[in-house]
Amino acid sequence: MEKRDNSISGMCDPAIGEAGRTGDWRDVRPVIDHTKCIPSVKNKPACFLCWLYCPEGVVKGSIPVEIDLDYCKGCGICAEECPAKAISMVREDKIDE
Ligand code: SF4
Ligand code: SF4
Numbered sequence: 001m002e003k004r005d006n007s008i009s010g011m012c013d014p015a016i017g018e019a020g021r022t023g024d025w026r027d028v029r030p031v032i033d034h035t036k037c038i039p040s041v042k043n044k045p046a047c048f049l050c051w052l053y054c055p056e057g058v059v060k061g062s063i064p065v066e067i068d069l070d071y072c073k074g075c076g077i078c079a080e081e082c083p084a085k086a087i088s089m090v091r092e093d094k095i096d097e
Contacts (some may be wrong), residue, residue, distance in 0.1 A: 008054055026074040028089040036086035039063045050078035050087060 030050075034040040038047040040063060051061040059078060063075040067078075079087040 004016065021070055022073055026072070026092060028074045028091055029069055029072060030076070030078050030087045031090045032065055033086045034065070034083045036063050037065055038084050038086075039065060041084075047083065049081045049083065051084065052078050053081045066070065083091070 004031075026035055039045060041064065045061070045063065048059075048061040048065070050065060050067075051059040054072075055075065056071055058071045060066040060068070063072060074089070074091045079089050
């Protein structure tokens, strides 16, 4: 069988953190409300659109869904695509750690 060339495919596999660790310049971060997130609510693998659309490949398609904030760039695509509106983009200076 002919080998697939990922470099010309619209379905290329994302490399986690291809653009490197984010550092401290990110202004906003995604925060998941697991009471709304479909896999957590249904307790089964479903949706995962955030995993699919994240350009950094840093969303883990697990239950619960996890985001690797060391590499997340805060672009907000995951929040835009989430059909359950389960992801909020929260300003970094409003996060209590
Ligand atoms: S904010 Fe952007 S980089 Fe971060 S998890 Fe969402 S889609 Fe990925
Ligand atoms: S897109 Fe939203 S509902 Fe779907 S898995 Fe991600 S956070 Fe959960």
